[in-house]
Amino acid sequence: MPELPEVETIKRTLKERLTDLTIRGADILLPKIIQTPSPEEFCRLVVGKKILDVGRRGKYLLLSLSRGLVLVVHLRMTGQLVYTAPGAPRPKHTHLIFYLSNAHQLRYTDTRQFGRFWLVPAEKLQAVRGLKDLGVEPLSGEFTVDFLKKELKKRRTRLKPLLLNQTFISGLGNIYADEALHRAGLHPARQANTLTTAEAEALFRAIREVLEEGIASRGTSVRDYVDGTGQAGSFQEKLRVYGKSGQPCPRCGLAVARLRLGGRSTYFCPECQK
């Protein structure tokens, strides 16, 4: 479900509401979503802790708790983390409920049950699989045209799978990768080390642009995504190619095509993307 703009929107909505609240209790309805420690230990450790901050790294949410603990959440495809008033009906597929000091709840709902939770001391964050090896944050100052040019030159893989590789750039997923490649005018199967300087610059701008616009629209709700208050985003209205095979490319009018690359559906315009 969520890529960088969605997780960022969730982070912002939750940070505003959860900061300074204390977790009074936790109900684990589906134990397998707790990656570490054991479900019993997880409950024991989390109860009584205050939420000091809510952050994001790539597609991971990081809730900083008192006593130096960090609650790490990855929503994978259909996970939703929603701040809810008490008494609100409990949706199907609710797997975890935190009871908060203001009587509200933080509920985790996940149809496909792929999402995972970790509760670790801040100094052991590297123990969270995937987190330690994350690549550069594309909206940070570390992500520069020079960095992108240099990295592209080193790699022989195709652009689409490369953009999905979280150890390269963290936060892009299937939607924003396709949208960035369309804006850059680059074919998703282009070999990374064949890009010209101008093409690398176009890709850099396109990645930045599409993520920033995604955040400004509060994410893409093509399916299940909602923010930390249960609200949908609106970037689905601005998509140019994702999920649009057969429909006219907004730039040239020719039909958008679909391709399978790296095991993922890939949408692109055969006319505009070379």
Add this chain to the structure above:
DNA sequence: AGTCAAACCTGGGCGC
């Protein structure tokens, strides 16, 4: 290094 398929799950959409 890169590519691919399968695995983890439930549910929606479509053709018949």
Add this chain to the structure above:
DNA sequence: TGCGCCCAGGTTTGAC
């Protein structure tokens, strides 16, 4: 209505 198939904002693992 129902069955069977394909599809889905992600990641990991194991094989070639």
